[in-house]
Amino acid sequence: QVRLVESGGGSVQPGGSLTLSCAASGINFGVSRMTWYRQAPEKQREWIAHITPYGSTTYADSVKGRFTISRDNAKSTVYLQMSNLQPDDTAVYYCHASDLGVQQNYWGQGTPVTVSS
DSSP states (O other): OEEEEEEEOOOEOOOOOEEEEEEEEOOOOGGEEEEEEEEESSOOOOEEEEEOTOEEEEETTTTTTTEEEEETTTTTTTEEESSSOOOGGGGGEEEEEEETTTEEEEEOEEEEEEEOO
């Protein structure tokens, strides 16, 4: 059974930081491209960053320089370090896995982040 479990969300003041985690099980993590998305209230889901199995990273312009995606293959976990958070970063953050070995895609359940003073 495939599971992607996000954690680390919460409430933070503007300028603050949070680190999200996504623990994967049931997939071949080592050959999976891992991606973070977010969905703000009444908006479409937005791609924000991904990391390839080899560690190459790409970021959306909206988060570049503030967010860092990383992975620990030994723990089958991907992280999203978020700094200088702003109210526009308020959203539910979702983890997505593309298992390139079996060509399947999976979503986590999401973790909410609220940035407010």
